[in-house]
Amino acid sequence: MNKKGERMTHTTRLNGKLTLVAGGAGFIGSHLCAALLAKGDHVVCLDNLQTARPSNLRELESHPNFEFVEADITGPLPASVADRAHRFGRVYNLACAASPPQYQADPEHTMLTCVVGTSHLLRLAEQAGARFLLTSTSEVYGDPEMHPQQEGYRGFVNCTGPRACYDEGKRAAEALTFDYGRMGRAEVRVARIFNTYGPHMNPDDGRVVSNLVCQALSGDPITIYGDGSQTRSFCYVSDMVAGLMALMESGGDGLQPVNLGNPNEMTVNELLGHVLALTGSTAAVEHRPLPIDDPRRRRPDIDRAKALLDWEPRVPLAEGLAATCAWFAEELGGAGGQPMVAAAE
Known part of the structure; x- marks a missing residue:
């Protein structure tokens, strides 16, 4: 603790400009912190640990250029x-619960976090004269009537439904961010993130990849909402982090806004x-009703990201999913189970 009672893992005096990563202990945020440190940044990670796991930062805590503030x-x-506002050169905002069960658990806090x-x-x-990047979401498109989703599409969002705290919160955050940019108050960037997966996901966060992988590894019945015909586009976390960093420096x-995701x-x-092929699971599949306002189709149009950032995903699903399954197997095994992962072909 410092004199003001704030929890900190590092209190070193850092030279040069600092990079702030709000939500930096989360799934994507922790990978972003690691990538920024690898390129030589001095990183201040700010997180309330409401949905993040401190273990995500375990390998970063001893880094001389890393500081954690709760x-x-x-x-x-x-x-x-x-x-230390004058010392920040970059501010990344990844702070918000991102899975429906988590952000719906405290909708007021979700909305306030966004806005x-x-x-x-x-x-x-x-105040710092820093560049600011907001991680928005594909949820701003709602249950889209345009497919694939281009950044110019204004979305089909239920503004009074149970997902509105997140969908409308992110839409409001975008509006505020672009107003700062238009008024010359800050240099801004906005990324609309599509489904991302990989190590450091919370096993019980309720997202489709973590649900399926953890249930398959544990042998529990596998939950499929609806008939399973709804579509998603899955981007491995290292590709997403590369896109965020490229957008910040663009x-x-x-x-x-710029869509970041796998088409x-x-x-x-x-x-x-x-x-199932990766885990060798023979668990039964249970179908449950689709959640309210669950999108039927989702796929990003990433032409803007290609043109502006020279970016597109590079990690194939087979490679990324194998790494994700192996990470979850180790996590769940450490909790006392002995899940196995079949050899990837």
Whole structure:
């Protein structure tokens, strides 16, 4: 603890500009912190640990250029961050629960994280003269009537449904971010993230990849919502992190959102087939009703990312899913089970 009672894993005085990663202990955030450290950045990770796992940062804690601050961006930023505003050169905002069960568990906090939290971080970026990147979401497209989804599509969102706290929260965060950019108050970038998977996912976060893999490994009945014909496009986390970093450093005025995701679309049933082949599971499949407002199809149009960032996903599903299954097998095995992963072909 420092004198103000804030939890910190490192209190070293860092030279040069700092990079702030809000939500940096989360799934994508922890990988982003590692990648930024690898390229030589001094990283301050800010997270309230509401849905993140401290173990995601285990390999980073001893890094001399890494600092962790436990705080919630819905409140005033802690002094250990605010008092050094002039030292930040980049601000990444990944702070928000991202899976439906998690963000619906406390919808008020989800909305406030998206709107109030983004406001606090934008003000920090303005004060610092730092570039700001918001991680928005494909959820802003709702249950889309346009397929694949282009950034110009305005979406088909139920603004009063149970997912609205996240969908509308992110839409509001985008509006606030672009207003800062248009007014010249901060340099901004907005990424619309599509389904991402890989190590550091929370085993019980309720997302389709973690659900299927963990149930298959444990031998529990495998849950499929609806008939499994709904589609998603899955991007491995290292590709997503590369896209975020490329967008942060991209040229232009930043006043257009950029889709980041894998355009290879598949049904949930097809994903299940891959998981079963990798794990060797023979668990029974149970079908349950589709959640309210669950999108029927989702696939990003990434032409803008290709043109602006020279970016597209590179990790094939077979490779990424094998790494993910192996990581979950180790995690679940450490909890006392002995799950096995079949050899990848």
